[in-house]
Structure formats: structure tokens, C-alpha cells
Amino acid sequence: MKKLLTVLVMFCVIFVVGCGSKNTTSGSSSSPAGTTAASASSEAPKGEVKVMKMATANAKDRSLTRGLVKFGELVEKETNGSIKVEVYPDGQLGGDIQVFEAMKIGSVQGSTMSTGPIASFSKRFNIFDLPFLFKDAETAYKVLDGDIGQELLSELPAAGVVGLGYMENGFRDLTNNKREVKSPDDVKGLKIRTLENELHIELWKTLGATPTPMAITELFTALEQKVVDGQENPSGNIKLNKFYEVQKYVTKTGHVYNASPLIISNKFWEQLSDQEKEAIKKAAAESITWQRAENQKESKEAYDFLAQNGMTVTELTPEEKQKFVDALKPVYDKFKPTIGEDLVNKLLEAVK
Numbered sequence: 001m002k003k004l005l006t007v008l009v010m011f012c013v014i015f016v017v018g019c020g021s022k023n024t025t026s027g028s029s030s031s032p033a034g035t036t037a038a039s040a041s042s043e044a045p046k047g048e049v050k051v052m053k054m055a056t057a058n059a060k061d062r063s064l065t066r067g068l069v070k071f072g073e074l075v076e077k078e079t080n081g082s083i084k085v086e087v088y089p090d091g092q093l094g095g096d097i098q099v100f101e102a103m104k105i106g107s108v109q110g111s112t113m114s115t116g117p118i119a120s121f122s123k124r125f126n127i128f129d130l131p132f133l134f135k136d137a138e139t140a141y142k143v144l145d146g147d148i149g150q151e152l153l154s155e156l157p158a159a160g161v162v163g164l165g166y167m168e169n170g171f172r173d174l175t176n177n178k179r180e181v182k183s184p185d186d187v188k189g190l191k192i193r194t195l196e197n198e199l200h201i202e203l204w205k206t207l208g209a210t211p212t213p214m215a216i217t218e219l220f221t222a223l224e225q226k227v228v229d230g231q232e233n234p235s236g237n238i239k240l241n242k243f244y245e246v247q248k249y250v251t252k253t254g255h256v257y258n259a260s261p262l263i264i265s266n267k268f269w270e271q272l273s274d275q276e277k278e279a280i281k282k283a284a285a286e287s288i289t290w291q292r293a294e295n296q297k298e299s300k301e302a303y304d305f306l307a308q309n310g311m312t313v314t315e316l317t318p319e320e321k322q323k324f325v326d327a328l329k330p331v332y333d334k335f336k337p338t339i340g341e342d343l344v345n346k347l348l349e350a351v352k
Helices: 002-029 063-078 096-105 123-129 137-144 147-153 198-206 216-224 235-240 274-308 318-327 329-339 341-350
Strands: 050-055 083-088 110-112 161-171 173-176 191-194 210-213 230-233 249-251 257-265 312-314
Touching: 050 063, 063 083, 063 110, 063 161, 063 257, 063 274, 083 274, 096 110, 096 161, 096 257, 123 147, 123 198, 123 257, 123 329, 123 341, 137 147, 137 161, 137 257, 137 274, 137 341, 147 161, 147 341, 161 235, 161 274, 173 235, 191 198, 191 216, 198 210, 198 329, 216 230, 230 235, 235 274, 257 274, 274 312, 318 329, 329 341
Parallel strands: 050 083, 050 110, 191 210, 191 230, 249 312
Antiparallel strands: 110 257, 161 257, 173 230, 173 249
């Protein structure tokens, strides 16, 4: 009898250990996107697909979101399917600041967002949000794709992400529901939603407005409930976020050109093979060129749409725009020490 009990006990132990081993293997295959079954290895086992969750606060049909979709298609093609890209638009995974934090820990693998939010994590990126810096998009492309743009991208790994290049959000314009804006004096007293960025907050303070930083995912409701009087965004965002439903006036101030870096979680990047990294770089370059062209087209079409949907679209004369330029010169003086005076002067020389 004792022998029989001993045999039964041993059989149960073997059965339990076997089941436990099976469960561990199953769990490793469903580990978070971008990680591998063997945490010590930076190379995915043969046949395992790495998943890239790309999150953006932009609307589904925005050129930036479509640029991420294009990037994903190219990545999957160039890696022969070893990397699968999933795009989450409309702030499904949070606003820009939340997404950046998620990228730092690796729970989100990539995004594109304006330089304003990025500057919260890498201060020198404020340089690209200095008011009236670029006279046109072509000038911006030359700087961003040149030495200065690449120098700034090289600083991003210290903040937990890798920069692959610059997509385009576009020139930011002012909307409000109080009055037509033609001069800096017209801005005084308006409650304006801004990016969650100290330079943007200072910009609107300098013009006499009351800046209110918040994520774009909260903005429509804030405008509808009159928490703020207005906001500022590229025309494509004004259209696709339907701000025309709760705003009457749009002024083509073009006060800030917004580049939108394409960024990847450093934790995810370090788990890729050299071949996968090269494939992602190639896909990034091609998708950036494609997205910029799409954004230019989108921006032009948006103004006609806004006018047709009841907004008063105001184009500033050169003299009126110069008044804004002059009024915002103190912003340069305030942020030069933080950004670096040498870098600011180098950039001002480059944009000439």
C-alpha cells in the first residue's frame, strides 16, 4: 500500500511540474510588444513577429496619421513581416505627453508628435518652436534635414527615444470665438489653449492672452463649454478635429512652424537586429517625404473647407504680420539661455 501511495505522489508531482512548464512557455509568447521570450536576448527567435504600437493624438484622416500608416506598410514590407505595425490615432493611447512617457518605458513603440511636447523631455527642441522662425516649409526642410536638425535628433536617446526624421504638422494658426484677430492688440484678454510647452505658454502671455495648456484630446470639449475662447493649430487639425463647429474666426498667423519628429522607443530599438534597424530607417525616409507632400495638400484644402463651413478666414497683410513678429521678439531673449545662444544664432543664420 505504501509503495502504491509513493508511486501516486510521484506521478502527481511530475504532472504538476509538466503543466507548470507548459504555462511558462505560453506566457512568454504573449509578452509585451517589442520584447522577446528570452529577456537577455536582443534578437527575436526565428518566426516571432515583433509588434510596433504607433500612437498619435491626431485624427484618423490627418496626414500625420496616414504617414504612420504608410510607415507601417513600408516597415512590414522591408522586414518581410518580422515587424508588424499597429497605428492608434485619435489619442486612443493618450495625449502626446502620455505617449512619450509610454515610449520611455516601452509600452508604446513609436509615434509622431510636434516638437513642442518633445521639448518637455529634451529642452533644446524648443528652438524649432521659436515664433516666425521659418519663412516657408522649404526653408524648414533644409534646416531639419541638415546638420542642426540631425544634431537635435542625436540628443533624443538620452530622453528615451530614437529620432528617425521630421514629419510635418505645419504652420500654426489662431482660432477664437470672440472676435476677428488682425493685430496683437486683438489677442489681449483671450483665453487660448496652448501646447503643453513652456515656450508656447510664454508666447501667448507676451501677446497679452491667458494661455491654458491642455492635450488636444480635451480641446473640443473645452471650446464647446467655453473653458477657453480659442486655440492654435495647423489648418489640417482645425478641420479634422471639427473646431469649426465651435469656433467662428481663424487668422492665418503662421506664428510657429511645427515639425513632427518620427520617434521610436529606445527600449524597442535596442531589441532590433541591424537589418531591422536599416529597414526602419529606409521606411522612415520614404514615409516622411510622402507625408510632407500630403500635408501641404491637406493644409491648402483645409482653408477652403473652413470658409465653406462658416468660419471667417483672415489673411494678415505683411505689415500686420510684422506687428506680431515685433511683439514676440522678447520670447527669443528669454529662451536663448535655455536653448543655447550659439545654437540659436547658428539657426538664425541658417534660415537666412
